[in-house]
Structures are given as C-alpha cells and as structure tokens.
Amino acid sequence: MKIIGLTGGMAAGKSTVAALFRRAGVPVFDADAAVRALQAPGGKALPEIARLFPGTVRDGQLERHALRQAVVGDKLALKQLEGVMHPLVRAERARFLRQCRARKEPFCVLDIPLLMEIGEDRNCDVVVVVQAPITTRLSRIRQRGRGAARMTEEQARSLLARQMPDHERRRRAHIVIRTGLSRGSAARQVRALLHRLREAP
Numbered sequence: 001m002k003i004i005g006l007t008g009g010m011a012a013g014k015s016t017v018a019a020l021f022r023r024a025g026v027p028v029f030d031a032d033a034a035v036r037a038l039q040a041p042g043g044k045a046l047p048e049i050a051r052l053f054p055g056t057v058r059d060g061q062l063e064r065h066a067l068r069q070a071v072v073g074d075k076l077a078l079k080q081l082e083g084v085m086h087p088l089v090r091a092e093r094a095r096f097l098r099q100c101r102a103r104k105e106p107f108c109v110l111d112i113p114l115l116m117e118i119g120e121d122r123n124c125d126v127v128v129v130v131q132a133p134i135t136t137r138l139s140r141i142r143q144r145g146r147g148a149a150r151m152t153e154e155q156a157r158s159l160l161a162r163q164m165p166d167h168e169r170r171r172r173a174h175i176v177i178r179t180g181l182s183r184g185s186a187a188r189q190v191r192a193l194l195h196r197l198r199e200a201p
Helices: 014-023 031-039 046-052 064-071 075-102 134-143 153-161 166-172 183-199
Strands: 002-008 028-030 107-111 126-131 175-178
Touching: 002 014, 014 028, 014 107, 014 126, 014 183, 028 031, 028 075, 031 075, 031 107, 046 075, 064 075, 075 107, 126 166, 126 183, 134 153, 175 183
Parallel strands: 002 107, 002 126, 028 107, 126 175
Antiparallel strands: none
C-alpha cells in the first residue's frame, strides 16, 4: 500500500484536494477531524484536558475559547496540550492504516496540516503539497467567520507568516497540486497523480 502524505498552508485548498481523493475512492485520514472527535463530548482527550486546564471542560463539553486562552502565548501549556493530543492522534492514524492494509487498499491519504513539522512525511511514499496564490489564500481566510469574527488582511498575513514557508514545503514535496485556478484543474492533477502511482512498479 502506498501512503500519500497531504499537506499545505492555511487556506491553500487542502480540504478540496482531500475531497477529490475521496471521490476517487481513496481512503483519507483527516487529522483535524480526528482532533475534533477526540475533543468532542465523550472524546478520549477530554478527561486529561480537564485535569490540566481547569475550567476548559464544562458539563462534558470542551470550551474551545477557554482552551485557546489557556495556551495562547504559553509555550509550556501548549506543549502540555500537544502531549495529550499527539499520542491520541497517532493512535487513530495507526488504526486507520491497519484498516486500510486489512482491506488491501492500493493507496491511502494522510491529510495532516503539520505533516512536515512532526516528521510524518518521512513515513509517506509520496508527499503532496497543496499551494494557492497568496491573494487567493488571503481572500479565503478573510471570508471565514462572520461580522466581527472576520479577520483583517493584516491578521491573515500574520497567521500565514507563522507557518512553514511555501518554498520549504515545495522543496520537500514530491508533488505540488495548485488550487485557485479552477476546481476542474485540481481534479485533473489528482487524477494524473493516481494514474502515475497505479502505473508505477
């Protein structure tokens, strides 16, 4: 089974590309969805989060804003939260891979925003980076949220500046899929990649 690592910066179009892989019949592990499930009511992460960050879990529900406030600007607190989440997400990822191998899937996709930062790209046969023009990404970020929750361009640029630079992602990628041109263009790029992988020895 070939493991395809999928990553990209904020608002690059990674979710769109992941959906295209799913539509092509390729199973996708969504790291963000795994985090949400682990932090949902009854999720495996909640008891430890409640213990480490009092007041962030009320009536079995995670207060996301309170958790953000607890870790923002506090490197130790962020490390503690990562210490809770990363092993749990790794376990979910390993379970996904076992299931794919049991089903004898030819390919699977690991959709992980921090794929390179956590070194998981080393465990992938192919690393796919999704990229989009900076103007497109800024526009997408600013359209998120409503009213006062919407970001200014300055806030959006500040967020992007904190991420791994695009040129570094490109350098470490096997394949770059470009979005922001048209949905059809991204679909053609995914189909071409899968065709190439099927033809490879």
